[in-house]
Amino acid sequence: MLDIKYVRENQEAVAEAMKNRNASWDAERFSSLDENRRAAIVKEEALQQERNAASKSIGEMMREGKKDEAETAKERVRAINEELDEISAKREAIDAELHDLMLHVPNIPCAATPVGKDETENPERRRWGTPRDFAAEGFEPKPHWDLGTDLDILDFERGNKISGSRFTVLGGAGARLERALINYFLDTHTSRGFKEWWPPVVVKRETMVGTGQLPKFEDDAYHVSGDMFLIPTAEVTLTNLHAGEVLDADTLPRWYTAFTPCFREEAGSAGRDTRGIIRQHEFDKVEMVKFATPEDSDNQLESMTAEAEYLLQQLGLPYRVISLCTGDLGFSARQTYDVEVWLPSYNGYKEISSCSNCGDFQARRANIKYRDPANFKGSRYLHTLNGSGLPAGRTMAAIMENYQQADGTIKVPDVLVPYMGTDVIKPVE
The missing domain is CATH 3.30.930.10 (Bira Bifunctional Protein; Domain 2)
Known part of the structure; x- marks a missing residue:
């Protein structure tokens, strides 16, 4: 399997390698999946940080007697968890599709391999x-x-x-x-x-x-x-x-x-x-x-x-x-x-x-x-x-x-x- 980071940063080289191998390569599909995956990861991480901060604040509010504010924070944590479940499921689906795509992509020939059609x-x-x-x-x-x-x-x-x-x-x-x-x-x-x-x-x-x-x-x-x-x-x-x-x-x-x-x-x-x-x-x-x-x-x-x-x-x-x-x-x-x-x-x-x-x-x-x-x-x-x-x-x-x-x-x-x-x-x- 190719290194996704390498593929992302060397799109032209990968396309040329696949052309020389007579192999199909859907660069647009790869880019779309890769971008959507990274966006989902960013969203996941942001929600996790927000949830952690909100969870931490609940204890402080309870100690200070701010029960109503604590309940509001708890509701927000529940909402974040639901949103996290949704975005995580989306990211996992993208991961699976991207993984399947990469499993079908052949290796990149090294410089010592001569270029030829067959x-x-x-x-x-x-x-x-x-x-x-x-x-x-x-x-x-x-x-x-x-x-x-x-x-x-x-x-x-x-x-x-x-x-x-x-x-x-x-x-x-x-x-x-x-x-x-x-x-x-x-x-x-x-x-x-x-x-x-x-x-x-x-x-x-x-x-x-x-x-x-x-x-x-x-x-x-x-x-x-x-x-x-x-x-x-x-x-x-x-x-x-x-x-x-x-x-x-x-x-x-x-x-x-x-x-x-x-x-x-x-x-x-x-x-x-x-x-x-x-x-x-x-x-x-x-x-x-x-x-x-x-x-x-x-x-x-x-x-x-x-x-x-x-x-x-x-x-x-x-x-x-x-x-x-x-x-x-x-x-x-x-x-x-x-x-x-x-x-x-x-x-x-x-x-x-x-x-x-x-x-x-x-x-x-x-x-x-x-x-x-x-x-x-x-x-x-x-x-x-x-x-x-x-x-x-x-x-x-x-x-x-x-x-x-x-x-x-x-x-x-x-x-x-x-x-x-x-x-x-x-x-x-």
């Missing part, structure tokens, strides 16, 4: 690795959905039978590869400074609001009983671990990681990545979340992105890093790097990790602050960051396609051999 204007920052030349090796690579079916490790028909479209059953070496990837990701992160958590996947509405999934993206969320939701990413639970808390500066930065299944309706994605396991309603992902001071968050974004890159390097998967432009930036982010892995079936790069610095946007929504007595009084909002580290399904697809052999088998990346117990995935005999 994903076609995302600049590439760097590449690592060289895609295999299958033609030089004398065979045509198969897409992972055909490889998986031929090896009997991906079962799309049974996934559809059990749960519907965009659900897949993994069997045999497919199930083992999924588990191997999850364990490898977690072992790597925890050996490099991340604290592992095992959070719930069912959360309250306010938890989803805290990280920005609600209310704007409710159509993409899976509802369960009552006002509860299945998480779309462990970013939701990891970030909200400290909702309503004040952390000590000397405990920052905090690096957290967790594996969870993730659930997304994928509303509005009809026709996109319908084949294979790239875009599923349920998928497994290891997430990274960081809490940092404002002065350190940019450095933490770079190190988080490097962490996702390190995993791909260890797996030997070619990738590139792009910087999301303003028109393609996620709702809560002020800056984002997408790491895209090479997929032969697309003859191009496909997003596998998105690492974002959200500034104090989520911290304001979830009320997460830090204290640093050596540098300032009280507490301030900290910065939150999140990134995929990595999704098991998309990584599996990338391994299958990039490590396939001419005979239809799949070579297992060296770092996964201890987890898999084999160096090659073969057809089940």
Whole structure:
């Protein structure tokens, strides 16, 4: 959530930021609500002062024997209380409307985020690795959905039978590869400074609001009983671990990681990545979340992105890093790097990790602050960051396609051999 004071004092900058994000912004409505709210607060405070003064005078009048004047003052106090109830109710209604308005406003991109209209204007920052030349090796690579079916490790028909479209059953070496990837990701992160958590996947509405999934993206969320939701990413639970808390500066930065299944309706994605396991309603992902001071968050974004890159390097998967432009930036982010892995079936790069610095946007929504007595009084909002580290399904697809052999088998990346117990995935005999 944006700082209302900042928005009030920087209307032109906010309007320009929303324009660059292709986001709607009702400046007139904001100004009207903000002015009415402040006027109501002024009126409330004036009435409270008048009531306090009148209440104080009643005792003095009674002591001086001025009963009639005291009764008149009491009547005035009763009238003030009625007026206060009315103005307070009005102010609360305005507060609620203004709060709802701000919950729908995306974060303001930082200066490092390039201005652009959409994903076609995302600049590439760097590449690592060289895609295999299958033609030089004398065979045509198969897409992972055909490889998986031929090896009997991906079962799309049974996934559809059990749960519907965009659900897949993994069997045999497919199930083992999924588990191997999850364990490898977690072992790597925890050996490099991340604290592992095992959070719930069912959360309250306010938890989803805290990280920005609600209310704007409710159509993409899976509802369960009552006002509860299945998480779309462990970013939701990891970030909200400290909702309503004040952390000590000397405990920052905090690096957290967790594996969870993730659930997304994928509303509005009809026709996109319908084949294979790239875009599923349920998928497994290891997430990274960081809490940092404002002065350190940019450095933490770079190190988080490097962490996702390190995993791909260890797996030997070619990738590139792009910087999301303003028109393609996620709702809560002020800056984002997408790491895209090479997929032969697309003859191009496909997003596998998105690492974002959200500034104090989520911290304001979830009320997460830090204290640093050596540098300032009280507490301030900290910065939150999140990134995929990595999704098991998309990584599996990338391994299958990039490590396939001419005979239809799949070579297992060296770092996964201890987890898999084999160096090659073969057809089940």
